[in-house]
Amino acid sequence: MDKENADNMKKSASMTLLSHSPSTSSFLNRTKSWSMYEVRGRMIAAVALVCLILLVVYIVPSTNGYSDVETVEFLARRPVRMPKLPSQDIDNKHLMATSSEIYAVVLDAGSTGSRVHVFHFKRTNGPLKLVREVFEQVKPGLSSYADDPKKGAESIRQLLNIALAEVPSELQPRTPVSLLATAGLRLLREGVADTLLKEVRNLIKEYPFLLDEEEDVDIMEGADEGMFSWLTISFMTGDFLSGRNNVAALDLGGGSSQITFIPNQQETLNTVPKDFIKSMELFKKKLNLYTHSYLGYGLMSTRFKLLGGNKKEKQQKLQSVCLPANIRSLWTFGGVPYNVSGESQSSFNSCYSVVKDFVGQKIQAVYELQKHEIYVFSYFYDAAVDSQLIDSDLGGKLVVKDFLRAAKKAFDNPSSKKPFLGLDLLYMYSLLHDGYRLRSKTKVTVIKKIEHVEVSWGLGAAFELLSDSGMIS
Template sequence: MRRSNVRSANRKRNGNMDAMKLQFRQSTPHRLNLFPRNSKQTFPTSSRLNIVIYASVAISAALFCYVFYKAMGDWSSEKRKFGIVIDGGSTGTRVHVFDYVVKAGVSEFNFRDKGLVSMRVNPGLSSYADDPDKAGRSLERLIEFGKKIVPEELWGETEVRLMATAGLRMLNLSVQDRILDSCRRILRSSTFKFQDSWASVITGTDEGIYAWVVANYALGVLGGDPSNTTGIIELGGASAQVTFVSSEPMPPEFSHVVKVGNASYNLYSHSLLHYGQNVAFDILQESLGSTHSQSVTRTTTQTERVNDPCTPKGYVHLKAPSGSSTQNSIHPAGNFSECRSAALTLLQKGKEECVYQHCHIGSTFTPKLEGSFLATENFFHTSKFFGLNSKGRYISDMMRAGKKFCEDDWLNLRSMYHTLDEEDLMRYCFSSAYIVAFLHDSLGIAMDDERITIANQVRDIPLDWALGAFILQNTQDHPSWINIYVMSDSSRLIAFLIIFVLLMAGAWSLSKWRKPQVKTIYDLEKGKYIISRVNRYS
């Protein structure tokens, strides 16, 4: 009986434990169920979300491929373009109309044939100093000329820029602003693409750098080894510029780094305002009446007389120098050596104020000249008049030709060059002497130095600083394919990019929303981890 009772008790105990085990097993699926909904409810929802995500990614990828294809097509296609630069010089205003193509994101220029056409009007913008409001009207003929060259459908995308030089730099700022404002009004109404900041007075340094750029572009060395470049010396009407690659340490105000492609050039560039040929001649004429002038010899008679060594004998001056305080008469002396000395005195004025190691002209720092040089503008025009070779012993040839001209009789000269304006003809005596004083006596270039080449163009490309400005504006920063597309069709690209971003953001949000939020708990009773889902909104 006792054993039977024990067995019975054991059976009851075992039965209760089995019931507990069974109850535990029945509750286990509930505790381990990660998703309270049955699989029939969950599966379709998950599939739909996956379809939406995949569709969003596919559409975004398709849009991106389309944009890329269009951009690459625009990048590799050839597009014809035009550009206009107006050079506001001291003696006249000239418009340059450029016809070029952009291919594979790179501008290709043709400054020969019809790739560059120009037109000039006189006088220069600085002549409107007394009536600045009329300056803009002088541009009207130039604008109409540009419209004849640029197809009408391209007017709205063709940029026009006005860059004024030494003539305006010599005026006070208020007059400069009034002249520029007058020009801006005309340019804004031109139907060409224009911004007010595109009409400005450029520095003489920039003018020199632009001239250096076009010179080396024409020589085919721009973008290459700096040691293979050629310097440039310009002699304009109101200023002169000297620009070249220098290896010498320079004060920061004279050192300028220009980057073209992968090449970097450390340039010395400086503009010598008031040292242009025409202004220097005017200063010399004014100094003739000064008792302190070191450039002339004065002989006082009953009517005060001033000797002018830079004018051939026999020439009759129509007016007395403005610097004279009494009624003077000028006596043409026609002496090349004295004219050269007078020119050198002008070039060395202020040299005593030099604070640098080298001051070849006035108080301006000038490093030692390195490499070969092109001499342009009035160097070229004077050489052409005298029929000198562009290469060789240029300075010594100029000195001989100038000496012969200055010391000849005016009547004989007038007969030989009867087609020229008399005042223009007379000035060649000063021009020749000034060039020798500038290159040899000031810059220290030897008389027989063959590094100097006189040129107004190289390989049929004009050595005009405006071309250099245009080259730098279009080649310094080569845009990538995406920038090309942005510039050519920005509104469409922006719309595609917005859609692309929205679709990708939507796909990311959906993927985050459908991902369950879970927590992991270690069950001590079972000795294992249990994963359960957490309501994301709780």
């Protein structure tokens, strides 16, 4: 009796379970001999299979753009740690090309100071994404150590230490580093710059970063400086990836000034000197750029020349109509201190005449330029802040004539704390208006940073460094 009751209970349980199936009758024909435990086991297996499918669908990372953005935000707080490099017989370029986390260290040895840019990128299915930049600087510039190269190299050490602290130790052996010098070293006498760079190479070799001694510690060509600055702005504003190609970059450094844009008018190509057009290829795009660097037309070099300075002569005093008559100040240029002062004939008009003549000696007119979206930076930014034309944090948009108005105001109200402000602003106006031939009402954007990234040639140089290292194409 007990056995019969047990069998009836099993059949009843089986019927109850199967009654919920849409194909119960056919299913029963195949399973009527199953026990309740057999059915339960098969149902558990089916549920497990469904769960496994759900795990694959929802847990495997998505490859769309939204997933990439979320990952970048997380990595900005805590970078993923990667294994150490295998032995030398492994194809390291292949490993670097497939790594999702990428760093690049760019050292800028400028005429007035040295800077480090540490860039952290994330490789995605779409464009390369910049996660963050660390930027620091030291003064004076490397060229100021012409008489003590070892001390000059040591001035770079603290910048390398910042990079060492920022890049995860596992990634340091595959992180490329470069030091590129600009106008300050270009202007040194023959042999001096080479000695300085040799000491810098020896210093960098003490660190675990990836270094090509011949290519990655060098004096940068002026045209490259312009192209890399343009690429930084074009990439950060989205102009490069969108293909609009409407950005123009005007950089005013200490020893040189640069102009770079993509010409859209045939007239520009027909009239420009041949060495002003350069080609570059990045992210599988080939571009022809109008770019030129005017050596000796940076702000500090211009001050020196307009004050009557001559490096071939030993001078202690400099005078100019571009400084207010009652101004007496001490100014250091190229590591040499000078006593500077104005003249009795000093005035806004006298200075403008001198500045305009200086600009006209070399600067080429670019009539197409005013049809582009113009960005000015470096010393343009500093002078605009000092004269309260723009916000020091946000930058701002100005018209070219704003520099002229501010210069007039600085001459009318001279300040012993800012003795060069009138001269600097007048030179900027003349460079834009009398040199490049921008109209007085042409708008320019004055910036220092875009999305927390320093506006300079650093990011553009990082792209070339990564490309040469085989990490991007």
